[in-house]
Amino acid sequence: MKLKLTRPTHQSLRKPVNRTIPTSSNRSGNTLRRIALILVFLALLAAGGWYALRDSLSAEKLETLAATVKRTNLRITVTERGTLKSQKTVNGICEVEGYENKIISIVEEGATVKEGDVVVRLDSSKIDQRIDEANLAVNQYEGEVQTRKQELEVQRNTNESDIATAELELTLAELDLDKYEKGDYEVALNDFKGKIALATVELEKAREYLESIKVLVKKGFREPEQVRQAEQAVESTTFNLERDQRQLEVLIKYDHIRKLTEYQAKAVEAKRKLERTKSNAAANLKKAESALEAAEGQLRLQKEQLAEIERQKSLCEIKAEQTGVVAYANEEWWSESRRIREGGTVYERQVVFFIPDMTLMQVETKIHESEVKRVAAGQKALLRVDAFPDQTFTGTVKSVAQLSQSDRFFGAGVKEYTAIVTFDDKASVALRPGMTAEVEILVDSLSDVLTVPVQAVAQHRRKHFVYVQTEEGFERVDVEVGPTNNRLIVIESGIEEGTIVAMDARSRAAKEFAGDEGTDASDEVSRLEEMKSEEAAATTEEPEAADAPETTDDVSAAETTEASDHSTGSDSESEPTEGNGTTPGKPEGTSPAEPTGTAESASPVPEPEEAIPPATAPDATSSETTDAAASDMAPDGQSEQPPTDGAN
Numbered sequence: 175m176k177l178k179l180t181r182p183t184h185q186s187l188r189k190p191v192n193r194t195i196p197t198s199s200n201r202s203g204n205t206l207r208r209i210a211l212i213l214v215f216l217a218l219l220a221a222g223g224w225y226a227l228r229d230s231l232s233a234e235k236l237e238t239l240a241a242t243v244k245r246t247n248l249r250i251t252v253t254e255r256g257t258l259k260s261q262k263t264v265n266g267i268c269e270v271e272g273y274e275n276k277i278i279s280i281v282e283e284g285a286t287v288k289e290g291d292v293v294v295r296l297d298s299s300k301i302d303q304r305i306d307e308a309n310l311a312v313n314q315y316e317g318e319v320q321t322r323k324q325e326l327e328v329q330r331n332t333n334e335s336d337i338a339t340a341e342l343e344l345t346l347a348e349l350d351l352d353k354y355e356k357g358d359y360e361v362a363l364n365d366f367k368g369k370i371a372l373a374t375v376e377l378e379k380a381r382e383y384l385e386s387i388k389v390l391v392k393k394g395f396r397e398p399e400q401v402r403q404a405e406q407a408v409e410s411t412t413f414n415l416e417r418d419q420r421q422l423e424v425l426i427k428y429d430h431i432r433k434l435t436e437y438q439a440k441a442v443e444a445k446r447k448l449e450r451t452k453s454n455a456a457a458n459l460k461k462a463e464s465a466l467e468a469a470e471g472q473l474r475l476q477k478e479q480l481a482e483i484e485r486q487k488s489l490c491e492i493k494a495e496q497t498g499v500v501a502y503a504n505e506e507w508w509s510e511s512r513r514i515r516e517g518g519t520v521y522e523r524q525v526v527f528f529i530p531d532m533t534l535m536q537v538e539t540k541i542h543e544s545e546v547k548r549v550a551a552g553q554k555a556l557l558r559v560d561a562f563p564d565q566t567f568t569g570t571v572k573s574v575a576q577l578s579q580s581d582r583f584f585g586a587g588v589k590e591y592t593a594i595v596t597f598d599d600k601a602s603v604a605l606r607p608g609m610t611a612e613v614e615i616l617v618d619s620l621s622d623v624l625t626v627p628v629q630a631v632a633q634h635r636r637k638h639f640v641y642v643q644t645e646e647g648f649e650r651v652d653v654e655v656g657p658t659n660n661r662l663i664v665i666e667s668g669i670e671e672g673t674i675v676a677m678d679a680r681s682r683a684a685k686e687f688a689g690d691e692g693t694d695a696s697d698e699v700s701r702l703e704e705m706k707s708e709e710a711a712a713t714t715e716e717p718e719a720a721d722a723p724e725t726t727d728d729v730s731a732a733e734t735t736e737a738s739d740h741s742t743g744s745d746s747e748s749e750p751t752e753g754n755g756t757t758p759g760k761p762e763g764t765s766p767a768e769p770t771g772t773a774e775s776a777s778p779v780p781e782p783e784e785a786i787p788p789a790t791a792p793d794a795t796s797s798e799t800t801d802a803a804a805s806d807m808a809p810d811g812q813s814e815q816p817p818t819d820g821a822n
Contacts, residue, residue: 239677240643241627243669248625250618250659252549254593256539258559258609260530261596264495265503266293270301270486273521280516280527283502287494287529294492294526301487308480315473322466329462333455340451344444351437359430366422373415380408498529501607530607535597536572537611540579540590548617549574555595556614559605568598571615618657625662630675631655632683639683641676642669648676650686 268275276297287293384404390396494500502514503525512518520526537557541549551574557567571593578589595613630640631653638655641648653668669675676682 239629240674241630241677243624243626243665243671243673243675245622245624245671246662248620248623248657248659248662248664249616250620250657252541252545252615252617253612253660254539254541254615255610255612256537256593256595257607258535258605258611259538259607260532261534261536262496262531263607264498264529264531265525266492266494266527266529268294268296268492268520268522268524268526269489270296271522274519275490275521277514277516277518277520277526280514281500283500283527285500286498287500288497289494291494292491293494293500296490296492296520298487298490301483301490304483305480305487308476308483311476312473312480315469315476318469319466319473322462322469326459326462326466329455329458333459336451337448337455340444340448344441344448347437347441347444351434351441354433354437359425359433362425362429363422366418366425369418370415370422373411373418377408377411377415380404380411384408492526494529496529496531498531500527500529502527532605533600535601535605535607537569537595537613539593539595539613541574541593543578543589543591546574546591546593549593549615554616556616557595557597558612558614559603560610560612561606562603565603567601569595569613570598572596620657620664623656624665624669624671626665626675627677628658628661628663629677630679631663632679634683634687639679640665640669641679641682643674643676648682650682 277294278297279295281287281291281293384401384407387396387401387404391398391401504513514520514526549571551571553571555569555571557569559565559567573594575592578591593613593615595615626640631638633639637652639650639652642651651668654666656664656666658664
């Protein structure tokens with residue numbers, strides 16, 4: 175029963191008023207009547223409020239979300255977003271030395287070029303000047319080489335002449351030595367020996383003649399004067415003999431030794447001179463050869479420098495290495511002066527443009543560290559490109575990085591692993607690098623398993639449970655859970671097919687265990703609101719995460735009933751649902767809100783300490799925020815995990 179209050183009409187306010195001044199008794203009676211009317215009005219108002227509150231509670235009961243346990247096939251997937259890239263992209267790199275290489279012409283961005291076409295021309299005026307200088311240096315060193323060759327030939331001739339002269343002097347010295355030893359000395363020696371022998375014979379004859387003269391003088395046959403003459407002849411012959419003997423002694427003791435030493439010394443000196451001449455000749459020859467080698471080395475170096483400069487000039491034309499569309503390699507943070515354009519400058523090893531092969535595309539995505547263990551090369555995947563929302567492509571995981579990339583600036587140290595997913599077939603639409611795509615990687619497939627929505631499962635003290643509908647309401651029942659795909663979770667045991675369960679299991683668990691171990695429920699609500707604010711702020715900073723499409727699956731969701739929005743902490747009581755699992759008055763086939771993001775683990779769901787707060791808001795972002803906030807509401811101070819890998 176509802177109290178209906180009527181307000182006086184506008185005309186009633188215009189009725190004439192009796193302006194008779196009331197007496198004191200009338201005034202007292204009117205006051206009592208007014209008090210009585212006020213009391214009656216308040217009583218009626220209280221009754222109406224009670225009925226309104228009851229109707230509200232009844233309506234709130236009808237708003238309880240419910241789902242039916244069903245047996246179905248379940249695909250376990252990991253879903254991430256990434257960027258399209260070409261499998262074969264050729265970069266046009268500036269290989270000209272320097273930091274200020276000016277672009278004098280460049281093909282327009284987006285133009286199609288063929289392999290071998292010139293895409294970029296760089297200014298080569300300075301290089302041309304260097305080529306002229308290098309050519310001049312080459313000519314100079316070519317002349318230097320010719321001079322050194324001539325000097326080397328002259329040195330060789332000089333060496334031959336000097337060595338021949340020294341060898342001749344040595345030969346002559348040896349001949350002089352041999353001539354003296356075997357000729358001059360022997361002749362002089364024999365000459366003196368002959369003279370001495372002759373003088374000895376003559377001395378004997380002179381002495382015999384003297385004796386004979388003396389005998390004859392005594393006999394008177396000769397004159398005494400003849401004796402004196404004979405004596406003089408003996409004396410003269412004796413003198414000559416002694417002289418020759420002394421000369422022979424001088425020859426043997428002095429002249430022979432001196433001349434022999436002299437000739438031997440000349441021979442030795444001539445031999446040494448020959449050795450010195452040969453050494454000097456070899457040194458001079460080596461010096462001339464070294465000078466020639468140095469000149470040839472300088473010439474070779476100058477030619478190499480000339481070739482390198484000419485190569486640098488050829489590099490001023492950057493050509494396309496494959497057929498495709500030209501894209502400038504600009505970065506958003508570059509200043510206008512550094513952007514790729516005619517008149518702009520580029521530096522050595524800078525990527526000026528790239529030409530992707532549009533026929534071979536792939537998606538580069540990042541897998542969170544909690545999911546990377548389930549993703550491996552060779553797994554199949556479904557690809558959806560935002561630019562073509564009505565088309566789905568098949569792909570294969572090509573590779574998963576072994577090392578993580580930590581985004582510390584935006585992700586506070588979140589570690590992600592780069593994965594490459596290739597398209598199985600050539601796309602019939604014009605895919606372009608840089609387009610955003612969603613990758614759904616199939617990591618497992620389960621057949622004929624019992625499933626419920628992930629919102630119907632909560633956990634507390636490492637136990638998972640659901641709230642099963644009974645005649646008295648919803649009662650908590652422990653269950654064993656299996657893998658999940660972020661929408662549905664496998665029930666291993668605890669309930670049977672066709673059982674109706676509440677979709678606000680986390681909210682109920684949060685209320686049921688709010689006072690466990692002294693934890694105050696109001697504190698949990700406050701912390702929940704705080705976490706909502708922080709989650710909203712994080713979502714604002716990372717719009718890609720907020721804009722990510724919901725994960726799709728080929729399995730239909732369990733039959734649920736959709737209710738209007740209500741507070742996370744409201745004390746709603748569920749009404750019995752109909753046999754088909756829907757609440758009376760609600761259309762069939764309406765699914766509860768499902769969180770977006772990546773598909774979760776196919777492994778058993780982690781088991782945190784405390785119950786997870788509700789995720790009843792129909793908005794996917796609110797559901798994720800509520801689940802994230804509830805992870806910090808464990809009474810024992812430990813952060814909780816979601817009831818399933820895909821709950822958060």
